[in-house]
Amino acid sequence: MSRTFIPKVVTANALLEGDAVWLTEADTWTRDIRDAELLTDEAHADLRLLEAQSRKAEIAGAYLVDAKQNSDGPAPTHFREEFRTRGPSNYPHGKQVELS
Amino acid sequence: MYTYTDFDEAFVRERVAQFRGQVERRIDGSLTEDEFKPLRLMNGLYLQLHAYMLRVAVPYGTLNPTQMRKLADIADRWDKGYGHFTTRQNIQYNWPKLQDVPDMLEALADVGMHAIQTSGNTIRNVTADHFAGAAADEIEDPRAIAELLRQWSTDHPEFQFLPRKFKIAVTGAAHDRAVTKAHDIGLRMVRNDAGEAGFEVIVGGGLGRTPMVGKVLRNFLPKADLLPYCEAIVSVYNLLGRRDNKYKARIKITVHENGLEKIQELVEDRFATIRAGFSGHDQDLLAKIEAAFAPPAFVTKSIGGYEATRLANPAFRSWTDTNLAEHKANGYAIVSISIKKHGATPGDATSDQMRVMADLAETYGHGELRISHEQNVILPHVHKSDLAKVYAALRQVDLATANIGLASDIIACPGMDYCALATARSIPIAQEIATRFDELEIEHEIGQLKIKISGCINACGHHHVGHIGILGLDRAGVESYQITLGGDGTETTTIGERAGRGFSADEIVPAIERLVTGYLGLRRDADETFLQAYRRLGKQPFKSILYPAQDKANAA
Numbered sequence: 001m002s003r004t005f006i007p008k009v010v011t012a013n014a015l016l017e018g019d020a021v022w023l024t025e026a027d028t029w030t031r032d033i034r035d036a037e038l039l040t041d042e043a044h045a046d047l048r049l050l051e052a053q054s055r056k057a058e059i060a061g062a063y064l065v066d067a068k069q070n071s072d073g074p075a076p077t078h079f080r081e082e083f084r085t086r087g088p089s090n091y092p093h094g095k096q097v098e099l100s
Numbered sequence: 101m102y103t104y105t106d107f108d109e110a111f112v113r114e115r116v117a118q119f120r121g122q123v124e125r126r127i128d129g130s131l132t133e134d135e136f137k138p139l140r141l142m143n144g145l146y147l148q149l150h151a152y153m154l155r156v157a158v159p160y161g162t163l164n165p166t167q168m169r170k171l172a173d174i175a176d177r178w179d180k181g182y183g184h185f186t187t188r189q190n191i192q193y194n195w196p197k198l199q200d201v202p203d204m205l206e207a208l209a210d211v212g213m214h215a216i217q218t219s220g221n222t223i224r225n226v227t228a229d230h231f232a233g234a235a236a237d238e239i240e241d242p243r244a245i246a247e248l249l250r251q252w253s254t255d256h257p258e259f260q261f262l263p264r265k266f267k268i269a270v271t272g273a274a275h276d277r278a279v280t281k282a283h284d285i286g287l288r289m290v291r292n293d294a295g296e297a298g299f300e301v302i303v304g305g306g307l308g309r310t311p312m313v314g315k316v317l318r319n320f321l322p323k324a325d326l327l328p329y330c331e332a333i334v335s336v337y338n339l340l341g342r343r344d345n346k347y348k349a350r351i352k353i354t355v356h357e358n359g360l361e362k363i364q365e366l367v368e369d370r371f372a373t374i375r376a377g378f379s380g381h382d383q384d385l386l387a388k389i390e391a392a393f394a395p396p397a398f399v400t401k402s403i404g405g406y407e408a409t410r411l412a413n414p415a416f417r418s419w420t421d422t423n424l425a426e427h428k429a430n431g432y433a434i435v436s437i438s439i440k441k442h443g444a445t446p447g448d449a450t451s452d453q454m455r456v457m458a459d460l461a462e463t464y465g466h467g468e469l470r471i472s473h474e475q476n477v478i479l480p481h482v483h484k485s486d487l488a489k490v491y492a493a494l495r496q497v498d499l500a501t502a503n504i505g506l507a508s509d510i511i512a513c514p515g516m517d518y519c520a521l522a523t524a525r526s527i528p529i530a531q532e533i534a535t536r537f538d539e540l541e542i543e544h545e546i547g548q549l550k551i552k553i554s555g556c557i558n559a560c561g562h563h564h565v566g567h568i569g570i571l572g573l574d575r576a577g578v579e580s581y582q583i584t585l586g587g588d589g590t591e592t593t594t595i596g597e598r599a600g601r602g603f604s605a606d607e608i609v610p611a612i613e614r615l616v617t618g619y620l621g622l623r624r625d626a627d628e629t630f631l632q633a634y635r636r637l638g639k640q641p642f643k644s645i646l647y648p649a650q651d652k653a654n655a656a
Contacts, residue, residue: 015127016198018152057129060147078577080149080516083525087150088517090445090527093180093195094150 008045009036009067009074010052011084012059019094020084021059022074023052029059032099033085034073039064101164101468102247102392104212111255112209115216119143120202127199142222144215145201148520154193154201155218156208160228160246160270161189161471161478168458168469170211172451178204183454185439185447187511187562188267189227189471190218194518216254221262223253223334229271229278230472233395234434234480236426239289239297242272244390245326248382252327259334263341264349266334267306274591279473281305281314281593282565284351285333288591290320298322303333303363304355307559311595312352315360317367323386325371328378332371336363396466396481398429403484416491418544419502424487427480433487435465435479436472437494438501438509442538446512446530447475456497464490473562474511476504507543507551507616508534511562515555515572516579522555524572524579525605529553532609537616546616548629550589565589567631568612569596581608583615585642586634597639599646611646618645 010023011033021029022036030036039045045064052062065081067074076082087094104112119139126136140146144155156171163171171191175183178200179193186192196204208214217224226246233241249268253259259266270287271278280286286302299321305314321329333351340363341354348357355363410417425434437457440446449457457477461469464486470478482490494500503509510533513519515526530553537543552566556573563569569584580602587596603611616630622641623633634642 013147018147018196018198019150056132057127060133079579080574083516084149088194088527089525090448090517090531091180 005040005042005045006066006077007068007074008039008064009033010039010045010048010062011036011065011081012052012062015058015060018060023048023062027051031095033067033075034070036067036074038067038069038074101162102243102389108212108251109209112212112214112216115143115214116202116205116209119205123198123202138220141219142216143201143205144218145196146219146520148194148518149516150518151195152198152201153518154196154204154215155186156191156193156213156215157218157225158189158191158213158471159250160226160232160243161230161473162228162232162243163469163471164467165458165462165469167211167213168454168461170207170213172454172458174204174207175451175454177207182448182450184445184514185449185471185475185477187473187475187513187560188225189230189473190225191471192514194514219265221264221266223249223256223259223262223266223268226250226253227267227269227278227283227473229273229276230470230474230478231277231425231434231480232272232470233393233468234427234429234432235273235275235277236428237275238273238428239291240272241393241395242270242287242289244386244393245287245323246270247389247393248327248386249330251385252331252382259338262334262338263343263354264346264351266337266351268330276589276591276593277472279562279565279589279593281591282307282311282562282589283314284337285330286314287326292320296322299326301329301333304352304360305593306350306352307562307564308350309347309557309559310350310353311559311564312356313593313595314352315355317360317364324383325375327382328375329367329371331374332367335370335374336366340366395429396468398432398481399483400431401483401485403431406484406487409488413488415500415502416488419491419500420487422502422506422544423504429481431484433482433484435482435487435490436504437477437479437499438503439476439499440503440509440534441498441501442503442508443531443535444498445527446510449477450497453497453499456493456499460490460493474509476509503543505548505550507537507546507549509550510534511550511552511566513554513556513560515553515561519555521558522572523557523574524555524581526553526555526561526570526572529570529572529581529605529608533612536609536613540613540617542617542620545626546620546630547626548631549616550631551612552587562589563587564595565593566596567629567634568615570608570612573602575602579605581605583608583611583646585639586631588631599639599643601647614645614648615642618642
């Protein structure tokens with residue numbers, strides 16, 4: 001029995017700012033996970049990761065991570081990844097203020 | 101205080117220039133991240149959850165006012181106006197941009213500071229008793245030795261690729277405020293029968309996933325043998341330490357697997373081989389460094405005004421009761437400035453706060469500041485007649501919290517709010533616990549209590565040696581907090597015992613409240629601390645308080 005592939009997004013840290021970015025279908029990096037490309041096919045996901053990793057002058061440490069489809073776009077499933085979309089909880093710093 | 105020689109200055113400047121070139125090559129794409137990572141780590145630059153993080157060494161926790169002001173300026177110019185003081189007496193900036201880091205390092209070099217060897221498998225910043233040079237219970241100021249070790253270990257060609265990171269702590273006092281038994285090497289100054297000062301050498305302590313209390317390798321090491329002996333230890337470890345498994349690579353495992361006797365034998369052999377190579381140059385250097393650490397010119401003046409203000413101002417009295425320690429000089433006190441205002445992030449100081457502390461050190465503190473491993477800032481030499489003025493200035497910038505050593509003086513690592521390795525958040529838990537005890541207004545009644553929180557098994561928050569330790573874990577995709585009890589990081593170092601199942605983020609603060617208020621009912625009298633009560637009664641009564649329902653079920 002083949003296991004079900006959990007949808008993924010490609011994420012990384014931006015090279016200069018170091019903050020979280022996600023890969024879009026248009027091959028750009030977005031700071032809003034809702035604009036990311038949700039990868040539902042394992043082979044395609046692996047390919048997209050390889051492509052992302054080759055863009056070494058834009059990002060560092062690209063990886064695939066579980067995500068789900070919400071009404072407004074992809075969303076994280078784990079609390080760590082959720083924090084990366086937001087920023088720290090002790091100050092209004094990071095994406096929680098930069099994106100709004 | 102020690103100031104950089106031309107040699108130190110040239111070395112640090114050269115490293116900045118090298119790193120500037122490396123950053124340029126990373127940005128233009130000629131270096132990959134895999135190639136760049138070891139280079140940035142050698143210069144203290146991490147990549148965290150939301151940004152880069154620059155860890156700056158504060159050697160043996162000592163700063164002068166000019167350095168503290170520079171740290172404030174760096175925070176304003178290249179970060180978000182604050183810095184985070186860590187459990188290794190360092191300061192971390194959480195928001196630098198890659199292209200700015202060489203300029204930040206250049207600014208640090210302007211005041212004799214750097215970020216070299218604050219990461220990587222090298223000998224890290226040597227930490228020391230934060231009351232060094234001021235404590236009443238001290239044999240000698242240990243910072244001269246710490247500086248000698250810093251010079252020896254910086255860019256030491258043999259020790260740039262150790263099996264794992266290597267941490268040394270040193271204290272000159274009988275009461276251990278430097279957690280020496282939880283370091284790779286711990287050095288405790290002692291006297292031999294002839295009354296000469298030397299060191300008890302402790303090896304193989306450490307926290308992390310396999311916590312171990314350090315073992316005594318040598319009861320008494322003459323001061324003159326310190327450098328060759330430390331070199332022998334690290335040299336033996338460098339060859340013997342495991343490189344096949346990151347989790348078994350620290351010297352604590354090397355000592356554990358090979359046995360103390362074998363390590364002793366190897367170290368003594370190596371020491372005998374290399375001892376002659378240390379022909380006295382190190383001792384000449386040490387003498388110069390010791391002169392640089394000569395005590396300040398303490399003054400004699402009346403402290404009458406101090407007692408009168410204490411009587412007149414209860415808030416000041418409360419602050420002097422908790423935040424002062426005994427000084428070796430008559431009329432002086434050691435001031436611990438709490439960087440733990442209730443509800444604030446432990447160890448975070450704003451640039452304005454840093455400048456006020458620098459000014460106070462300059463005006464009233466013989467130009468000295470210390471960072472403690474408990475994430476507070478120390479003014480080691482303040483005359484008691486100046487304390488009221490110091491207190492008033494601290495109040496203006498929210499730095500006058502009277503909670504040193506109490507329940508809200510919590511060590512917390514950055515946890516998953518910043519750290520890429522973390523498995524759960526630490527800071528909000530610390531904030532909530534401190535806020536809760538402040539609401540209850542019972543922390544002074546509770547007395548001495550050390551709560552320490554780590555956001556992962558690596559234990560940067562020293563949870564193993566907290567009287568109450570809290571470890572944040574990821575349990576099936578949910579933050580979960582495990583409590584340990586009875587830990588101690590002093591000369592009677594003890595690793596805390598796990599209390600039982602973990603608590604959710606919602607349950608952990610009520611659990612700590614239950615535990616601490618429960619202790620008030622268990623203690624023999626108001627003088628029996630939490631740790632003493634735990635040692636007398638054992639785990640069971642505390643466990644029953646933590647898990648009341650389970651206890652009832654067992655009884656049924």
